[in-house]
Amino acid sequence: MAQTVLHKANTRGVADHGWLKSYQSFSFAGYYNPERIHFGALRVLNDDIVTGGMGFGEHPHDNMEIISIPLEGELQHKDSMGNVATIKAGEIQVMSAGTGIYHSEYNPDANHPAKFLQIWLFPNQRNVTPRYDQIVLDQTQSKNEFVQILSPNADDAGVWIYQNAWFNLATFEAGHSKAYPMHGKGNGLYVFVLEGELEVEGQKLETRDGFGVWDTDSVNIKAIGEAKFLLMEVPMEF
Structure with a gap:
């Protein structure tokens, strides 16, 4: 039987530094x-x-796969x-921090905030040579489909990382449902709602809710x- 965990939006940690929320x-x-x-x-x-006009000053990372997905505005x-x-x-954007990198991020638009998801994954290889990549996502994909944006494979759709993980973005019309098939046995799927309402394996989710599912071969998703x-499909053991 599938295992699940629910993280409602209002139970998340909140840090308000003035320039950063x-x-x-x-x-x-x-x-x-x-x-x-x-x-x-x-x-x-x-x-x-x-x-x-604000941002993150130069700071270090190592042995982590770091993915940034801008939702609004831009970052330098x-x-x-x-x-x-x-x-x-x-x-x-993706960075394999590997043996160690320093980087900074800055919102160059003084009049508008930049909104983005910052995502870290544990890598499946340590101390790799650091690498950086960014791509423009395919905006021509139709609604009601899973659009792959990340995988372990350099020649596959989206960016790639040092981990057996697959990310997909999707926009579903009201009432549309589709099953997401897992790529690997032992993987779990973490669903994060950007806008709107979903039902995932019978659980209702609202904007910014997160829901993890594992010990299953597929996950049913309905708008x-x-x-x-x-x-975000990731290994549960790594």
Whole structure:
């Protein structure tokens, strides 16, 4: 029988630094919940809002796969590998921190906030050579489909990382349902609702709710109203 865990939006950790407001699905920095350390290889899921003209100063990472998905606005990125780039809504950025990197992120628009998901996954290889990539997501995909944006495979759709994980974005019309098939035995699926309402394996979810499912081969997802959501399939043991 499938195992599940529900994380309602209003139970997340909240950090308000003035220039940054961060809603944290898992323990992070000053937010600690021993029952919410990670979901399998998914270590961090932060829903961040960066005030216009502000940002994260240079800081280090190592041995972590770091994915940024802008939802609104844009961020300027600089890192110790020499990359200087701007990421915006409709794109995805990935860094394999490996042996160690430094980077900074800054909202260049003084008048509008930048909203993005910051996601960390434990890697399946340690101390790799650090790497950076970003791509523009395919906006031509039709509704009611799972659109892959990340995988373990460099020649597959989306970006790739050092972990047997698959991410999909989807927008479902009201009433549409579809089963998500797991890629690997022992994987779990974490569903994060960006907008709208879903029913996942009989559980009703609302905007910014998170729901994890594992010990199953597929997960049934139905939109109650039009809904946009992110699916993160990750190994539960790693």
